[in-house]
Structures are given as C-alpha cells and as structure tokens.
Amino acid sequence: MAPVLFAELVAFCAGVLLLTGVLIVWRRDLRAIVRLLAVQGVALAFLVAVIGVEARLPELLAVALLVLVLKGIALPVLLVRVSGPAGPGQVETPTINTTASLISLALLTTLAYLVSQPLKAAGSGPAAAAVPIGISLVLFGFMVLASRRHAISQLVGFLMLDNGIATVAFLIAGGLPLVVELGAALDILLVVLVLQVLTGRIRAEFGDIDLDDLSELRD
Amino acid sequence: MNAGAATLAAVQVVVMVVVSPLLVGLMRQVRARLEGRVGAGVLQPWRDLRKLAIKETLRAAGTGRVSAVGPLVLVVSGLLVCVLIPLVGAVPFVSLPDDLFVVVSVLLVGTVALALVGLDAGTAFGGMGSSRHMTIAALVEPTVLVAVYALSIPVGSSALSRIVVARIDDPASVASPVSLLALVALVIAVVAETGRLPVDNPSTHLELTMIHEAMVIESSGRDLGWLELGSWLRLGALLGLLGSLLVPWGVAQDASVAAVLIGVVTLVLKLAALGSVLAAAEVFVAKLRLFRVPELLAGSFVLAFLAVTASYLVVQAG
Amino acid sequence: MRGLLRLMRAAGRVAEPAPPRPEGLEGANVALGGSVGVRHVDAGSCNGCEIEVAATFGPVYDAERYGAKLVASARHADVVLITGVVTRNMSEPLRRTVEATPNPRVVLAVGDCACSCGVFAGGIGVAGAAHDAVDVDLAVPGCPPEPDVIVEALRRVTRR
C-alpha cells in the first residue's frame, strides 16, 4: 500500500474516531449516543484493518474482524437492550452543561497532544502521529464516565475509554497481542453484563436508572 | 571538737527554754506599754505554762493519737532548732553540720505536727487554721532558702555557723546590700512563719481570722502547754538567728567559759532588742487580708532573689 | 505614723493605779497561780454587761495586769464569764461550754440578769438565771456592774 494512501487512511480513521468522540459528548439523546459508539467501533475496526494491510500481518485482519463484530455490532445492540423496554429515548442531563464540556474537550485534546510526546517517540511514521487522538479519546471517555448521570451513558463513556486505549495500542505497536486483546474484550463483556444486572435492579428500586439516587445509600 | 559543740548545744537549749517565754512576755509588755496599758508583766508566760501544767487535759472522742504526740513533736523540733542554729556559739557538731536545709526541714517537722494536731481536732476551726498555716508555710519556704542561699554565696558554704563566723571576720559583708536585702526578706519570712502581726494576729478572739490560734483551739492543759512552749521556742530561735546574722559579734567561736558567757549575754540582749522592735512595729501594723499575704511573701521572695543576683555583681566588683 | 507616736507620748500611762488586792476565792482555783483564761459567754444579755466587760479588759481598768486574759476557746479557759439571762436556745450551749472547760474552773455570773434574771424575769424566752443552768461559783450584781467591781471579782480568782 502506498505510504501516502496509508497516511491518509490512518488520518481519516483517526478523524472519524475523534469526531464520534466529540459528538458523543455533545449529544444528549441516548439512542444517538449508542449509534455514534457503533460508528466509532466500525472506524476502529477499519483502522486496524488498514494497519494490518500496511504491516502485512494477516492476524491483524482477524482482529479487525473481531473488533468490528464486538464493538461495531454486539455491544451497541446489548446497550439498546440494556436500556429496557422504553428504549433509550430518555434525554440525559449531564452534571456539566454542554458548552463547558465542549470547552473541556478542547482542553483535553491539547493536553493529549502535550502529553503524548514520549508515546510518539515509541511509534514511527504516520501511525505514531495519530497517537494523540487515541489519548484524547481516552480522556473523553473518562470525562463522559465522570460527568454523566445515566447508567447507559456511563457505559458508553467506559467503552469509548476502551476504544481509545485500543487505538493507541494499535497505532504504536501494531495492536496488542491477540491474547491481551481477547482478555480485554472478555472484561468489557463482563462489565456490560454486570451493568445490565445493576441497571435492572436500579430500575426496580428507583423507577429510572439515575445513578445519583445511589448517593442515598451512605450513612 | 564535738565536746565543745555538745556543751554549746546544752547551753543553748537551757538558755532558750528559759528565755523564749520571757521574750514573749517582754513583747506583750512592750506592746501593752505602748497602748497605755500596764501589761501582765514579763513573767506572765511562765505563769501560763505553770497553770497549764496543772490543768486537766481533755481528749475529744474523735481525736486520735496525733493530738497527744503532735505537741511533743513540736516542742522537740523547737528544741532541735535551738541546738542547730548558731545562737550562743557557732561551733557545729562534726557529723551534723547545721546546714540550711536541715534546719528548715526540722522547723517544717514542727509545722507539720502543728497542722496535723489542728486537723485531728475534727472541727471546722482546726481544719481552717491548718490549711492556712500550711499554705503560708509552703509559700515562705522559697524565701527562706533563697535568702540564706544569698548569704551563703560569699562564704561558699550553706552551713549557718560558717556564715556567722565569716560575717564576724568580715564586718563589711554585714552592711553590704546583699545581706541587707536578704535579711529584710528573712524578717518577713520569720514574721509569716511564726504567725506575728501582719500575717496572723496572736491575740485575736475571732476564730475566722485565726491561723495559729485556730489549730490549738481544741488542745487543753498539758497539750496546750507544749504547743505554746514549742511555738515560743521557734520564735525565739528564729529571732536569735536573725540576731546572729544581723549582729554577729558576741557569738562564741569556741567553747571556753568566757566566750560562752559573752555569747549568752549578747544573745539575751539581741533577743530583747529584736523582740521589742518587732512588738513596737506590730502596734502600727494591722492584720493583712489572708489573700494579700501571698503578695507580701512574693515581695519578700523577690527581695531574696535580688540579693542573690546582687551578690554576683558585688563578688564580681569586689 | 508620726500622729500615732505623738498620741502615745501624750497619753502616757492610761491605766489607773491598782486598788488593794481583795482576799482570794477559796476552792480549787488556788493552783491557777495568777494566770487565768476568761471565756466570755453571752447567754442572752442586752449588751450592757458586754460593754462593761470590754471596758474591764480595756486600757483604763486593764484586767490583764492581774493575769486575766480573754481566750477564744473553752478548752483554754479557767473562768467562764456568763452575762445576760439564760434564754431557752442558749441553755444547752452554755451547759456544753462550762462542761468543755477543763478543771479547775470557776463560773462567774456578771450582771443582775445572770444572777437573778434581772429585768427579764418571767420573759417567755427566758429559761432562768445562770444558776438554773450551771452551778455558779462567783456572782457580780449590778445592771450593768461597774468595771472595777468585775476587776475585783477577777482578782479574787487570779489572787494578784
């Protein structure tokens, strides 16, 4: 694959990842967020595939397929089912208002750029240049996790965090060894299942799955 | 050496036992004459003692052995102080230096005995007198120790006899600011310790103002006799100490008959002079409120402390 | 200070010359030998006698010169000097005070009230005269008695 094409494809995928990250933070509607997460999963899979082709590593293509199936399709479907019969129609009121969170996104991205110098030195070529995007995805995921009230959006934040880590891994070292990748995937699956039980229990208790009700549980 | 000290000690005890009641008699007589009264005569204390000897001794049910033993301890401590303090002669026992702290401790044994007799009576007056007496004794002790400490610095030893002998050899030190400050502090301390006027009024009848009298209120007959004699001995000994420090000449430095005779005569004269001056001063002074007494004692302590620091300046300059 | 000194020198001796010595009271007090502690008990007096007793121990009559002395506690006393009629409340304390005085002791009743109830005879609060409560050795009549009569009674006890 021509290096220029490779660079452009990598940049394109990174751009899509970053865009979906920003949109997830921006949007309030849960259904839209889950769809954006699915898009992010597909973009990640495509990125992995591109790297696999560039580095001529067949197993990377297998991993890309795994990522596509897991993050592109399986998890979003699970999320939709988890959000219950009413469907993820509710609107989320995050703890930080939208403008403040967008501005903090900008700050986090600059921070990601500043911080990723040592990581960039580890990688080489255009892939390494996209590492800050991965890190900013991680920071976005964390912010969503910390600032959203709704169980589902917290889950989305957690998954975005995981996507960010996977992106960085793939960009630098051509992907994690398969075993680690599988392990990480299983963990995420477990987390989702636990959260599914948790949200079911919260709904039975409080009627809706707003995590702030949990704070009444202290003495 | 001890033989000389023994004779001097014996002489001192005999003289003080005879003289101290007369001293008190003289003080009452001086005071009476200044108040225009005729007064009961100098021998009245001896008549009191003789009467108390034949009077009946009553022991209340609540009191224990302390009411009987206490007066004896007070008299014995009074006699011991008369032995230890250089009154007639300044020749100490070899094995028993009349050290400042030993003398003060023997005095304090008497104070404690008197306080316990007061407490054992089991009445409100006894407890009140004993509590006030011990409070004042506790506050007086720093003054006494620091004052005699100031006098001991030029001499280099805290044995009273060596201080007196050193003052005889060096008359200038008697008039030095150090000894004047120390002696004024010592006078206030002696007045407080023996319960004379500014601190305690010996001839009061109002129980609530008493300190010394309140402790002996329950004792009668023989006990009261010993308590009175013990207190008079302490007063005589302390005034004798003041006399020996203020006017050291005449204190015998060896046990020869002539020196002892001179010693006895000068002692009696000194006691008479000091006693009448004290009695005369008492006429002009009213009793201090009990909680103003600590201020007086604090003042006397500051004088003693200044004496110590002054003695350094003098020694430096000298 | 200077004023007091001048006053002392001007006053000089205030006490009057001592009258001749009366003959002593017989009985156990012979051994007192010129030293007598007087414990004054006001058993219900109108204070007339108190003023005279105070004058007795004052500078002019000066009972101290004969060896008498006011003392605070009955334990130290040889003479219990009772003034005033014995009221109901004071009869028990009076009896206790005389009993608390060690022997040999003399009970001296001063004033008509103490000797024979005087003007208060028959009063509702009155328990009687001194001799009804305790046995009286010496009595000094008069309402109030002159200080020199009290001094003369005291001298019979001190024998000086």
Place this chain on the structure above:
Amino acid sequence: MTQVEVGLWAQLVLALATVSIAVLARPALRARLAGSAAAALGVAGAVTGVIALTGGQGRLVIPLALPVDPVVLSPTPLGGFFMVVAGAVGAVAAVYAIGYVHGPSASSTSWAAFATFLLGMQLVPGAADAVSFLLAWELMAAASTVLVLTEHRERIEVRSAALWYAVMTHLSFLLILIGFAVLSAAGHGTSFAAMSHVDPESAGASIAFVLLVLGFATKAGIVPMHVWLPRAHPAAPSHVSAVMSAAMVKMGVYGVLLVVLQLLPAGRPWWGLVLLALGTVSALYGILQASVATDLKRLLAYSTTENVGLMFLAIGTGVLLRAYAVVGPAEVAAGTTLLLVASHAAFKTTLFLGAGSVLHATGVRDLDRLGGLGKRMPTTAAAFGIGALGAAALPITCGFVAEWALLQSLIHGARPEDRLVAVVMPLAVAVVALTAGLALMTFVKAYGIAFLARPRGPEAGVAHEGPASMRVALVVSAVVVVGLGLLPGVMARAVVRAVGLGGIDVFGVSGLGLPGVGAALDPVALTGLTLLVAVSVLVVTWRMARRRPPRPVELAWGGGGVRVSPRMQYTATSYAEPLSRVFDDALRPERDLEITHAGESRYLVERVQFRQQLEDVVEVRAYAPGVRLVDRIGLAARRLQNGSIHRYLGYSFVALIAVLIVVSL
C-alpha cells in the same frame, strides 16, 4: 555462663513460670502461686541488678525468629541500678497483690500481663543495643496497657484512660525509635557502643538528643506530655499503679541518663537548659495539681510528675554544669538523680500500696469522703504516714536525703563568671524550695484528711485492715523508706558505681558525704540528737500524765455548737482552697455559683449551689484543641466520601491527568 547471665536466664524462666501458673492454676490458688512466682521474678531481677551494679559482666544473646537481629542483654552498672529498683518494687507489689487482687485483677490475663510487665522492666535496662531496647520497651508498654484495662468492665473511664495511655506510650515509642534511628545512622551501628562514638557537637546528635529526650519524657510523665499519668494510675489496680509509678516511669529517666551519660556524654549547654526547663515546669505544675487534687491516686500520680520533674532538673543541672566545667557540683547532680530515683521508688510504692489498701477497705478514692481511718487501719496509717514523710522530704526519710543532696548541688553550682548559670541556679533553688513546700502541704492534706479526725462518709466508717500479705508489703516498703533515710551510705556506694563519676561517697558510719561540694549529712547522728533532746520532754510528760491522766470527752470544742457533725470538718477541697485561690491563673479552676431565690424577692434565698471543677490546664489548653482539630479533619475527610459515583470518578480522572502531566515533564 557468668552470674549476670544466670540471673537473666532465671528471670526469663521465672516469667514463663508465672505466666503458665497464671493460666493453668485454679482461681483459688492462682493469686498465691502466681504472686509468689512474680515476687521471685522481682527478687531475681534485683539480685541480677546488684551483680551488674558491682561490676559483674555478662552478655546474653537470644536469637529471635523474626528477621531482625537477636535480642542482646548485657546490663551496665547504670542499667543494674535500675534493675534493682524495678526488681525490688516488683517483688513488693507482687507480695501485696496476693492479698489485694479481687474480681478482674485476679484473672489469669492480668497475672500473666503483670509477669510480662515485670520482665519487660528488667529487660529495658539490660538491653545492650537499640533494637532489643525497643523490643523490651514495647513489651513493657503492651503489658502495662493490658493491666490498665483490667477493670474496664466496672468503670467506663478506665477505657478512655487506657486509650490515652496507649496513644501516649506509643507516641513516646515512635519518638525513641526515630531518635535511635538518627543516632545509629550517625554512629553506623545499632549497638549503644557504636552510638556513643557520635560527635555531640554534630547536628545529628542534637536532633537525636531532642527526639530521645521528648520520647523518654513522655514515658516519664513530664509536663506537657504528662496527661496520661493522672488518668492511667487511678484506672489501674493499685499494685499495678504502684509498679508503674515507682518503676516504669523511671525507665524514662533511665533512658535520659543513658543518653546523657553513655551515648552523648559531652553534651552542649543548651541540652542542660532544655532538661532544666522541662524539670522545673513539671515539678511545679505537677505538685500544684497534686496539692488541689481530691482523688487520692490522682494526687499520687501528679506527685510522680513532680518527682520526675526534680530528676530531670538534677540531670539538667549535671549537664549544664559539666558543659561549663564546674565538675564538683556536676558530679553531685548526676549522682543525686539516682538518689531521687531510689527514694521516690521507695516512698511512692508505700503511698500507692497504702492508697490501695484504703481503696480495698472502703472502695472509695475520694478524700472528701474518707477520714478517721487512722484508728481503724493502724498499719496502713503508719505506712502511709512514713511514705508521706518521705514524699514531703522531712528528716529521717530517704526523700529528705535526696532533696538535701539536690539542694547542695544547686547551691554550690553557681559560678558567677557565667551569667546564665548565675541566674538559672537560684531560680532552680527557688523552684525546688516551692515544690518542697507544696509537697509538704499536699501530703499533710492527704494524710490528715484521710487518716485523722472523723469519717466523712459511710464507707470510711466501716473500714477494716487488709489481709496479711498487704500489711507485710506495706511494712517492708515503709521500713525501706526509713532505712534508706537512716543509712544513705548504702545508696551512696551504689550511686557512685552506677554513674561512674565521683562526687558522692560514704561519710562516717553510714552518712552521705558530698566531697565535690564539701557538705555531709549523717542522719543517724541527727536521730541520736533528737532522741537525746526528746528524752527530757518525754520524762516531763510521763510524770504529768501519771499525776493527771487525760479525761476523754464526748464532743470536740466547736464553739459550743450542739451538733459538731463530721460534715463540718475540713475536706480535701476546702483544705486546698486557699492554694487554688493563690495559684488561680495556673490552675484555672472553673467555679460556678447558682443561687435560686425563694419567690420573686432578691433577698430571700432558697438554695445556693457552688460547684468547682479543677481541670488539668495543659490538657484543656493543649490537648483538647488538638483532639478537636483531628476531629474536624476527620469530618472534612468524611465529606470527601459521600457516596456520589461521579465524585469518585472525577477523582480518578484528575489523578489520570496529573500522572500524564508528571510523566511528560
């Protein structure tokens, strides 16, 4: 195996024996068996101490399973002196405990803890290096905490007292640990020998000195770290508080002496001043609080603070004078510390055992409800009286000899050429004098109110003397108080060998001579003179008593009042009231007066209620704010954790960013 090693082994075996007896023996026999075994342990300790004191060498290495190096025991003469003191006190207290223990204090745990406690106090002076010293120190602390807790089920305040005690003891352990660490770092080795090569002028030495002195001062109960002492002593059973006050507190003094004499001998002048300052403040403050205390054991505990203050004052004088090359009085001052240690151990044991038997007989510690025990408990009254004489430093007791020596060293220590010493010495004399005066007042009050006149409460009326073992222990300790007072020569020899300096030796038959200062004291001669003088008085009194025997009378003279009831007598509070008024600003008594008027008129009073509360000013001013501050920090910390997930996630988010920033720097 030298004699010292045999002695040490004997102690270890006896301790194990006592513990096993305590656990296995039937309750009826336990007290007697465990008590005698503990007494044997004490005696063994004392004997080993004597051998070590008289120059016996010995080194015992006990390998421990822990990866830390083994416990090394080789007592120096100084250590030997303290082993004698701790052993003797332990033995007397064990004998006393046989008769005294009842209820929880007779349980197997408390006997086992008592044995470990005695063993710990023997190992501390015997330790030869920092590690074994700290192990023994912790053993002693742990055992004594258990003992303080014995009666926690019966009285609630015992728990808070034990808490205070445990916290303060381990605060002192921490300070000592750091101090030894600094020293061993400077001296390149944890053994005391290695540490003694540290140059005293270096900064490390000064830091270590301050840490070690603060640590040992906390254990010794020096103001302002004394707060646990008046709480722990009333809480612990009497035989334990006797051992704690007479022996355990001395381990703090031993520590300071160890630092000043062995580890950093040529100290700097300001070291002496620090010790002097601590000593004077503790002596004055301790005796002031003791003079107004009404709880008998609290009074004795504060008097321990005073005596330890005097010991620190003596050590401080020694260091200060040696720093200014005034050798004579400096040696006397160092020797005087050990005289004070021995005399305080003797009379404080007597006093605490006496207080214990009063508590055993009446169940009451409050002086205001005692009284008239002299006739009902003659042995305790006599022993407590002798102990009180010792504490008040009156003649023919060991307290008098020690205080006399202290004053001699202070009086002769003043050298005009140095301005600082010239001012400090007279101040020290004044403080010692005022302390002696107040001690006099305190013990006249303690003895007079508890044992004389009439019982003020119902419990004191039915008091009776304790069992034989308590009386034996009381008599033995009282005899020691008078014995050491009459024959101080015995102590002089031991002190000279323990301190390794001159300054004190035997004078005449058994008197105490201070050649360095040119003073001497022979109590036997003083007693002889007293008897000679007293003979004439006794003969006169005997003749008069025969002619006119005293007549018993039913009522005391209370101003002719009809009912002279025991409640009209002076109590401990009223006895100390003038003092609390004189030292008002130091004691800060809280007084409140409630007058309820009858009806509306201001002049008719229905009821007047006066309440006086004497708090420990140091505790109220320093510790209470400290505890409140810690509470506030605790509350603030609780707000951090308020159950909101977002807040927790926010913390980790901030942490992640911080890490990233730091990594990139």
